[in-house]
Amino acid sequence: MSTDLEPAGSRGAPADSRGALGTTAAAQASLHLGALTDEAITIIREVAAECENPVLLFSGGKDSAVLLHLALLAFAPARLPFPVMHVDTGHNFAEVIDYRDRFVAQTGVRLVVASVQASIDSGRVVEDTGPRASRNRLQSVTLLDAIAEHGFDAAFGGGRRDEDKARAKERILSFRDRQGRWDPRQQRPEPWGVLNARIRKGEHLRAFPLSNWTEVDIWNYIALHEVELPTIYYSHTRTVVERDGMLLSVGGPVVLEPGEEPFDAVVRYRTVGDASCTGAVESTASTVWDVIAEVAAARITERGATRADDTFSESAMEDRKREGYF
Amino acid sequence: MSTATAIAPRRTGQLGTLRIATAGSVDDGKSTLIGRLLHDTKTVFEDQLSAVVKASRRYGDGETNLALLTDGLRAEREQGITIDVAHRYFATTRRSFIVADTPGHAQYTRNMVTGASTADVAIVLVDARHGVVEQTRRHAFIATLLGVKGIVVAVNKMDLIDWDENEFTNIAKEVDEYVRALPTPVPVVAIPLSALLGDNVVDGSTHTPWYDGPPLLELLEEFDNQPRVEVGSRVHVQRVIRPQGGEFADFRGYAGVLAGGSLAVGDAVIVQPAGIRTTVAALHRAGKPVEVAEIGHALVVELADTVDVARGDVLVTADSTTAPGVGETVEADICWMIDQPLTVGSRWWFKHGSRTGRATVVAIDHRHDLATLDRAPTDQLGLNDLGHVRLHLSEPVVADRYVDNPDGGRLILIDEATNTTAAAAMVTSIAP
Numbered sequence: 001m002s003t004d005l006e007p008a009g010s011r012g013a014p015a016d017s018r019g020a021l022g023t024t025a026a027a028q029a030s031l032h033l034g035a036l037t038d039e040a041i042t043i044i045r046e047v048a049a050e051c052e053n054p055v056l057l058f059s060g061g062k063d064s065a066v067l068l069h070l071a072l073l074a075f076a077p078a079r080l081p082f083p084v085m086h087v088d089t090g091h092n093f094a095e096v097i098d099y100r101d102r103f104v105a106q107t108g109v110r111l112v113v114a115s116v117q118a119s120i121d122s123g124r125v126v127e128d129t130g131p132r133a134s135r136n137r138l139q140s141v142t143l144l145d146a147i148a149e150h151g152f153d154a155a156f157g158g159g160r161r162d163e164d165k166a167r168a169k170e171r172i173l174s175f176r177d178r179q180g181r182w183d184p185r186q187q188r189p190e191p192w193g194v195l196n197a198r199i200r201k202g203e204h205l206r207a208f209p210l211s212n213w214t215e216v217d218i219w220n221y222i223a224l225h226e227v228e229l230p231t232i233y234y235s236h237t238r239t240v241v242e243r244d245g246m247l248l249s250v251g252g253p254v255v256l257e258p259g260e261e262p263f264d265a266v267v268r269y270r271t272v273g274d275a276s277c278t279g280a281v282e283s284t285a286s287t288v289w290d291v292i293a294e295v296a297a298a299r300i301t302e303r304g305a306t307r308a309d310d311t312f313s314e315s316a317m318e319d320r321k322r323e324g325y326f
Numbered sequence: 327m328s329t330a331t332a333i334a335p336r337r338t339g340q341l342g343t344l345r346i347a348t349a350g351s352v353d354d355g356k357s358t359l360i361g362r363l364l365h366d367t368k369t370v371f372e373d374q375l376s377a378v379v380k381a382s383r384r385y386g387d388g389e390t391n392l393a394l395l396t397d398g399l400r401a402e403r404e405q406g407i408t409i410d411v412a413h414r415y416f417a418t419t420r421r422s423f424i425v426a427d428t429p430g431h432a433q434y435t436r437n438m439v440t441g442a443s444t445a446d447v448a449i450v451l452v453d454a455r456h457g458v459v460e461q462t463r464r465h466a467f468i469a470t471l472l473g474v475k476g477i478v479v480a481v482n483k484m485d486l487i488d489w490d491e492n493e494f495t496n497i498a499k500e501v502d503e504y505v506r507a508l509p510t511p512v513p514v515v516a517i518p519l520s521a522l523l524g525d526n527v528v529d530g531s532t533h534t535p536w537y538d539g540p541p542l543l544e545l546l547e548e549f550d551n552q553p554r555v556e557v558g559s560r561v562h563v564q565r566v567i568r569p570q571g572g573e574f575a576d577f578r579g580y581a582g583v584l585a586g587g588s589l590a591v592g593d594a595v596i597v598q599p600a601g602i603r604t605t606v607a608a609l610h611r612a613g614k615p616v617e618v619a620e621i622g623h624a625l626v627v628e629l630a631d632t633v634d635v636a637r638g639d640v641l642v643t644a645d646s647t648t649a650p651g652v653g654e655t656v657e658a659d660i661c662w663m664i665d666q667p668l669t670v671g672s673r674w675w676f677k678h679g680s681r682t683g684r685a686t687v688v689a690i691d692h693r694h695d696l697a698t699l700d701r702a703p704t705d706q707l708g709l710n711d712l713g714h715v716r717l718h719l720s721e722p723v724v725a726d727r728y729v730d731n732p733d734g735g736r737l738i739l740i741d742e743a744t745n746t747t748a749a750a751a752m753v754t755s756i757a758p
């Protein structure tokens with residue numbers, strides 16, 4: 001009985017993986033990745049067992065792609081016992097939506113779309129205007145409304161503690177009150193990572209199986225399991241404009257300001273979020289191995305390099321998380 | 327005093343991820359030390375560093391305050407203290423590290439317990455000017471109680487005592503003697519260092535010619551964190567996997583984590599607590615078939631016979647000489663984590679492995695006085711108290727003593743009214 005339970009879209013380790021995993025350092029990395037994978041799968045199974053109606057937040061970004069891949073592995077060969085949800089800002093990269101729909105079709109998971117545009121249309125939120133308006137912050141309301149509407153009691157997210165100082169303090173299983181708020185001073189202790197999933201009606205949990213992963217770990221997993229990603233994660237030519245040291249894609253929601261000159265650049269994305277505020281980085285990395293080499297040598301965090309919204313203030317992430325953000 | 331080789335024997339095999347808990351009193355330099363490790367292993371990114379430089383100026387620090395790299399929450403930055411456990415990650419070419427940075431104040435003992443619960447090694451900071459203080463002893467005690475495999479005493483701020491060898495030796499000796507006298511002693515290694523200047527952290531130091539041990543990072547790179555005690559395998563079953571239809575219509579597997587020992591295809595196992603015997607037919611880890619699984623692995627186990635197995639059950643190797651205890655009466659060391667006190671007769675939820683039920687407190691044997699290490703008789707435990715209790719459970723658990731197998735000997739209590747986690751408990755005995 002040597003059944004391979006890898007989900008569709010993965011074909012096991014690629015032939016050239018030994019190039020990256022052949023050295024001592026790489027062997028250490030793969031031992032580390034194995035332990036992180038065990039931990040994440042254990043968390044996913046535990047939350048699915050203890051909660052009645054969980055959902056997995058799937059943006060089409062690399063962290064959520066890895067998260068979904070792990071969730072499929074956790075229950076294989078059975079189907080994923082919960083749906084996935086995309087909080088759609090309406091400011092999307094076409095490649096990401098295309099990827100999302102293909103991934104969903106291939107794996108047969110159930111997709112719920114919660115639309116920020118619908119929240120705007122119904123008057124739940126008021127959109128900022130002006131050239132720098134971003135829908136990033138509005139997502140919290142749409143997310144909380146969708147959680148309430150569907151009665152979800154747990155939402156899996158791809159958040160990692162290495163992303164931000166406030167995230168570094170977040171529990172694996174993070175409690176949200178009836179208003180969806182996070183109180184960093186009233187967090188449940190989590191000794192040994194034993195998960196306490198007890199909540200009352202109307203409250204919910206956020207579960208972060210990738211808490212202990214770093215950006216490099218994510219890419220190593222993508223390489224090892226051949227996880228498909230939206231093409232914008234790899235090098236391509238794109239028309240961009242430089243703003244506050246960041247390269248923003250032109251042609252989508254980004255509105256040009258006076259004096260800004262669009263130009264073509266060879267870029268890729270390190271994160272994928274709202275197209276209005278997610279920056280590209282100059283890169284010629286066109287394969288997963290190129291990206292791993294680039295990430296290992298990177299000198300700027302992925303959020304610092306690519307998210308205009310997080311560099312505004314030292315506590316930007318903490319403030320948004322308190323309001324119910326991912 | 328142990329030499330460095332006692333906890334870091336030179337070995338050639340692969341070493342797994344090292345989990346570190348840091349402890350020390352406020353201002354001993356814990357945040358600075360972690361900032362230094364992150365900085366000198368090139369884990370700190372330029373944008374993080376520039377944010378820290380800016381913030382250092384705003385808070386009026388002269389030098390760049392590396393401690394700001396780790397103090398994440400606004401209140402902590404404003405008050406200059408570490409309130410909550412923060413996690414940090416760094417890697418060298420030899421090993422990956424996960425650091426739980428835990429707070430120093432006595433009122434945050436529960437966070438220290440949480441930080442130490444998963445740690446292989448504790449780094450206990452001592453300010454060289456002040457020597458061993460009550461907090462040092464408290465942290466060493468908690469770390470050994472939670473089962474770290476070694477303690478590194480980081481004698482910090484050596485630059486402020488002129489790199490005095492005698493002072494260092496006295497501190498090292500005092501901690502070593504203290505730990506030797508604890509109920510569960512572990513090897514102790516001391517390092518003279520300056521977190522601020524970097525001496526003996528990542529690189530060696532020209533100021534300590536009398537010190538022939540390795541710098542801190544090298545010690546950590548070689549720290550042996552293999553499980554100390556061998557027990558038979560225990561798989562905590564989390565879920566039954568039944569695809570129902572399709573290619574795998576007849577598939578039935580048990581998803582769970584291996585919480586002790588190792589397990590191989592062909593092993594005879596007993597499903598506890600029911601006591602049914604069967605054999606492992608196949609093992610899967612992360613979707614791939616495997617022949618052998620090790621502690622911590624997330625598995626799907628296929629069994630040779632159709633037997634009744636449900637969430638909460640434990641698969642135990644049949645030939646194990648160290649069979650787990652099965653029973654409803656559990657004695658445990660406990661750390662109390664909420665304001666409302668623990669009293670005899672009180673009722674809580676418990677969670678052990680994947681099993682949940684009710685727990686009633688039958689007796690409180692004593693409270694550990696962390697200053698004197700005395701066992702003080704008491705009829706209740708308050709927030710941040712450590713004590714020893716007897717619990718009666720509504721259903722049997724399949725458990726080990728924590729000292730034999732931490733993964734199988736730990737449980738939490740949950741407050742029925744608020745649902746918050748109320749206690750961390752380490753099993754000392756199991757009886758029917």
Ligand SMILES: Nc1nc2c(ncn2[C@@H]2O[C@H](COP(=O)(O)OP(=O)(O)O)[C@@H](O)[C@H]2O)c(=O)[nH]1
Pocket residue numbers: 350351352353354355356357358359393407408482483484485486519520521522523
């Ligand atoms: N001279 C000297 N000062 C240090 C050293 N390590 C830390 N400090 C200073 O001691 C103070 C407290 O350090 P911090 O890391 O915030 O302590 P924590 O409360 O333990 O996290 C800060 O002003 C540091 O700059 C050291 O090795 N030598």
